[in-house]
Amino acid sequence: MLRLYFFISVMCLVKSDTDETCPSFTRLSFHSAVVGTGLNVRLMLYTRRNRTCAQAVNSTFLGNLNVTKKTTFVVHGFRPTGSPPVWMEDLVQGLLDVEDMNVIVVDWNRGATTVIYNHASSKTRKVAVVLKEFIDQMLVQGASLDDIYMIGVSLGAHIAGFVGKMYNGQLGRITGLDPAGPLFNGRPPEDRLDPGDAQFVDVIHSDIDALGYKEPLGNIDFYPNGGLDQPGCPKTILGGLRYFKCDHQRSVYLYLSSLRENCSITAYPCDSYRDYRNGKCVNCGIPPKESCPLLGYYADNWKEYLKQKDPPMTKAFFDTAEKEPFCMYHYFVDIITWNKNIRRGSITIKLRDKAGNITESKINHEPAVFQKYHQVSLLARFNQDLDKVATISLVFSTGSVIGPRYKLRVLRMKLRSLAHPERPQLCRYDLVLMENIETVFQPILCPKLLM
Template identity: 35%
Template sequence: MINSSAGVTMAAGCSPWVWWSVLVVTVASAQEDHQQGFLGHLFARLSDLPVIGNFLRADVHPIYRPLVRQFHPRIGNKESELIDLCFDELGCINTHDDFLHPIHRPLNLPPNRREEINVLLTVHSREDKEGTVVEAVNVSQVLNTSFSPWRKTKIIIHGFLETNTETWMWDMVRALLVYGDFNVVTVDWSGGSQALYSQATANTRVVGLEVAHFINWLKDNLDLDPGEVHIIGHSLGSHTAGYAGERVSGLGRITGLDPAEPFFQYMPPSVRLDPSDALFVDVIHTDADSILNLGAGFGLRQPVGHLDFYPNDGRSQPGCDSLRRVPLTALTDGASLYEGLDAAQKELVACNHFRAPKLFTDSILSQCPYLAFQCRSYSRYLNGECVRCGEDGRHCARMGFHADTWPGGNVSSVSSFYVSTSAGPRYCIYHYRLMLDIAESSSMMSALRGNLRVAFFAEDGSVRDFDLTPEAPKTFSHGRRYTFFVHHYDDLSASSEALIQWTYKTDIFNPMSYCLVFCDTVFPLVRLTFTSVDSIVDDRLRDSEVTGEPREVLMCHQQGLEVVRIASEATVKVVSSPHCLATVTSHERNATHLLRHHNRTTGLLDAGLASLSSLFNMNLV
């Protein structure tokens, strides 16, 4: 594996005569001692080359050294040479054993020279939206820009193979300047990013030093408050932000947008982004299918911040499985066709990976809250089991730009935060929890099987429909509560009426579901509890004493009857009214009485036959 990567590394930047020299050196390394002086001089010359030189001077994990010894001749005391690497006024970096791992990081390359990476900083503001370039080697040039130390500062860092002309960066700059009067600084390190990935990861450490030096210079010379600085990094840029945060005391915030996995996942905190790099670190994971698990993901799964968000489980993002999205991106992203085409090619190659910066940018100006909930698993989140913020409000948070409103501050999260998003271009959606309480029944049928649909009335009178059984008919047992977690583009939090449609379906593997004589296919609904999950955010902003529980709207029979009887293939309206509270109390009392006299034998038989049916997993209508 290492031999192969070595070949690729040298092939990428070396002319044929260099290749021939390396081959001669490799073969001649086994010759007599009288040749060692010439070879040592040749190796020393080769080590100064931009690509081969870094490879020859790289540290390799001990487990692989016997395999690559012929490609890694020792030039002087290579081990001590790699301990500290210094870069003028930027300071030094240490290349200790933390940066080596037999699986996650077998190769530890030294970074390129500062002049090769050539970091450029472009300062944008409302007065200078196009921006003015500042050379990192001469940060005093910032005095000739519109930068103001009294504004909050946003610093954006791109990732692997990119430049600061990326469409997602321009979109983010524009949205930030619309939202607030910020200094927005984009970091161009294309001199170091447009290399082989292993080399680019090493170069991020120098870029981190450059960004830290820029912030510290502003602090020392212009009284900039580091606590008002927010670094936003994508992919390798996320870890670059972490390296900068290590060198800036009191840095306010770092946002990692799908931090890169290769060479970083499960490495020590000194190697990757971690919560100690800033006062607040929030991370959005969108491409977390591990490459090591034969997945196609570029982002890491490991939580690395105070808040780690996993939209759609942090894996396959909606719309990324279809090529039809690519031309749409070309038309909707950016401010010109050129920018749209640039975004479209990213969408084609790494849609999931580039979804993170899109979600962050959309969250800046969106009225939709992007509310995420802490949950032990994504499946439990989808079941609506985690839609509470808790008494202290720490169990939910807004993903994206407004994540710093989280009341947990800089307390590390103990589990993941999940949120659902759409395929775009409107990525944020509103989430609703529906709870249906089914009445007890004295008939022989202890369960009903069928399809259920619910529609809510929006404020403008339009109807928004939800299919609660989209994959197959569902079995509903009498006397039980069923929870559904649904979402929609529109805010339906003001809804107080709903239409419920029920269609009974026979299960051929369960004779008890046949409706001949002694049966009743009516769906006996006691109440529908409608919860607008995202309204928690608005409540908390309006009332500091809100406990973080979502508002629940109870809907029941229009005339106040205890049970809404919905015949098969019929649609019935339920409404919110004071009668619903009385219905709850009465039903719970009657349900307890009926439960004591329920025919247990019939119930067990029905459950057994239903289980037999589920084994066949038949979707019959």
């Protein structure tokens, strides 16, 4: 009998050593991608009580999931090399930082890992079925569809959409992070993510000319830098693997920035990126208009306003910096000139505070037309927000390398912050800008009449 007890004890020790105490995301090799992988969906639960050690859950075992709290599902996309997503841990921790919720990582790496994109794409509906079975059990235990939030990346965005369709659009929210374009572009709503798949659907499009979906897919669709080339990403194939995935992944990192306190990215509802850059769509947030939508986690603050629209959909544009946290701060530079002849050109503006901090904006995407006694309002974007500006410098350029140098006679220049409209506006009068020559001056407070 003693030997039997000893044998059982040893077997228990062996079992505990070999079992995975803290389940982790499936890690596969490129070899697995070449030979292909069969679908196997694993669900890993994180909460504030177990932030770093996941609990494996499934439709027959909900584990420590608290059905009275919000539950956020994070669904990854195509994994051509088999490696875990490098952003996953940051996203889980960031979500738990902002709210006491359940976070479930949907690991379908066995299925998404393949060099043949079509094979991964064909498994998306099967993943959605697994998620529905799990959510059904949550509902049996007392959960509410209002509290279900799905964040889908690339193919994962369409998986979230398929789940939403199974519940007739009653899920609380879906966020699509650069939803996959290949094999989904031009497909009908039933075959992709759609605004009707949840009570609120927000989408970030960061690679619309390659791996991402171009057209709107949500109640609000955000297009950073127009949705095309993202600042800081390689422009040529010499950038290696980052050349192919950097723009696509930027949507995830922009979302991550919204979970941090040092950056709230404001977007501007507009019909086109060109109109936004030309300053035609930046009046939101200025009373009596509604506040501007925020990118990322807090995008649903705009949900009530969208309900007033028919249909409840809008596109929003903004620019970003090259590096995290990506925030840019918008100002209007209002210029009235008194040149006799029309001048066409661009303006570079540089701000400096008393501490010596400098931030610069080149307003050169489209030449401005300066006419006598006409005000031109130029949208300037800075990657720093200087509270108290000590000096301003302006450079006027026509873009001509050879030929005559022109002057721009400025009757009045005014600088006003869009992010902080309550701040005093700064003015300067009677300036002469020599082409390609920096003119530095100290601004003064604009008279109340001009504000």
